[in-house]
Amino acid sequence: MGRKQCIAMLLAGGQGSRLGALTAKIAKPAVSFGGKYRIIDFTLSNCANSGIDTVGVLTQYRPYQLHEYIGSGRGWDLNETGGGISILPPYATQEGGAWYAGTADAVTQNLDYIKSHHPEYVLILSGDALYRMDYRDMLNTHIEHNADLTIAVMPVPWEDASRFGILTTDDDKRVTKFTEKPEKPDSNLASMGIYVFSYDFLVNALEEDAVNQRSSHDFGNDIIPKALGDGKNLYVHEYHGFWKDVGTIASYHETSMDLLGANPEFDLFDSKNPILSNDSTRPPHFIGPNGRVDDALVANGCKIMGTVRHSIISTDCVVGERAIVEDSVLLPGAVVKNGAHVSRAILGENAVVEEGVKLGSVDTTKDTAVVGNDVVIGKGE
Numbered sequence: 001m002g003r004k005q006c007i008a009m010l011l012a013g014g015q016g017s018r019l020g021a022l023t024a025k026i027a028k029p030a031v032s033f034g035g036k037y038r039i040i041d042f043t044l045s046n047c048a049n050s051g052i053d054t055v056g057v058l059t060q061y062r063p064y065q066l067h068e069y070i071g072s073g074r075g076w077d078l079n080e081t082g083g084g085i086s087i088l089p090p091y092a093t094q095e096g097g098a099w100y101a102g103t104a105d106a107v108t109q110n111l112d113y114i115k116s117h118h119p120e121y122v123l124i125l126s127g128d129a130l131y132r133m134d135y136r137d138m139l140n141t142h143i144e145h146n147a148d149l150t151i152a153v154m155p156v157p158w159e160d161a162s163r164f165g166i167l168t169t170d171d172d173k174r175v176t177k178f179t180e181k182p183e184k185p186d187s188n189l190a191s192m193g194i195y196v197f198s199y200d201f202l203v204n205a206l207e208e209d210a211v212n213q214r215s216s217h218d219f220g221n222d223i224i225p226k227a228l229g230d231g232k233n234l235y236v237h238e239y240h241g242f243w244k245d246v247g248t249i250a251s252y253h254e255t256s257m258d259l260l261g262a263n264p265e266f267d268l269f270d271s272k273n274p275i276l277s278n279d280s281t282r283p284p285h286f287i288g289p290n291g292r293v294d295d296a297l298v299a300n301g302c303k304i305m306g307t308v309r310h311s312i313i314s315t316d317c318v319v320g321e322r323a324i325v326e327d328s329v330l331l332p333g334a335v336v337k338n339g340a341h342v343s344r345a346i347l348g349e350n351a352v353v354e355e356g357v358k359l360g361s362v363d364t365t366k367d368t369a370v371v372g373n374d375v376v377i378g379k380g381e
Helices: 017-023 039-050 064-070 101-106 113-117 135-144 156-165 199-210 217-227 248-259
Strands: 006-011 054-058 084-088 121-126 129-131 149-155 167-170 174-179 189-198 234-238 243-245 292-294 305-309 324-326 341-343 345-347 359-360 369-371
Touching: 006 039, 006 101, 006 113, 006 135, 017 101, 017 248, 017 369, 039 054, 039 064, 039 121, 039 129, 054 113, 064 084, 084 341, 101 113, 101 199, 101 217, 113 199, 121 129, 121 135, 121 199, 135 149, 135 189, 149 217, 156 217, 167 234, 174 217, 174 234, 189 199, 189 217, 189 234, 199 217, 217 234, 243 248
Parallel strands: 006 054, 006 121, 054 084, 149 234, 292 305, 305 324, 324 341, 341 359, 345 369
Antiparallel strands: 121 189, 129 243, 149 189, 167 174, 167 189
């Protein structure tokens, strides 16, 4: 078997605590999104559409449902012999074992996996953002510059730059400065947390970092600053397109709404770069005789007997007679019973809103209402 040009390491172990009730029982990358997808689908689809056929998925927090969902990788055509998807949780050795201490440590603990494939380049990804990217373009940028490390960046509004890791470059796009959340940024190029490493540099950098007791073992805090200080060849690959981190309730709800409309900001129906999933086939959705649906995504297996407006209704949901769901997201199996009214809310998987209950508010100054998985909301709650 010949040497692979590039493999991917997908960091998918995050708890996603800012998503509150939505991640109380499952990892953030496994949270349902967009009706029939889970958050990790978007990164895995980018890999498949970019011809990256070997992906190590590094899991940690409540991994069972994520492991079960990924399975063999067949849903993304990533189940080939000699590559495909490999699940990589923390493990014990004769020297002991520990949870991943940081993003770099997670990859360090799986260096044997990387070395077994001995690729020319390693792509480091995160499984918690919504975007489309052809990683081959970024890889070409890396190769053209003979880089040790290439970092994906996107321009952000100057007033938001202090919230990100900011990279300053020369005219050739070589990195001259990296600052984590600067008070007075001198650039608006924000790191997307997507990296291409040359194999030898990555292995050496991680092995050196692993024995540094002062390191937090993180790419942004440790690996990148040290590489820059050592004079390594660091370049940026500039991305111009839709990219959203869905790590908070507000961003999750806002990005979900971005999927709606005749010309959505992020088009799930793009056949050239499809979003793939491992979602099981379900019966077609059913719109009852009194059902009304306006500007909504309704997944298979749903029964809509009431009114749905500007919302995302995931697989196997039920909206009862005279019920109204508006500006909301219902995750798989959620039920809104007869006469209930749900506004600007997110219902977790298999959550139930009982008959006649009013949940949420059309007042956009108030927080989005969130109901966790398997929770039942009755009157007075």
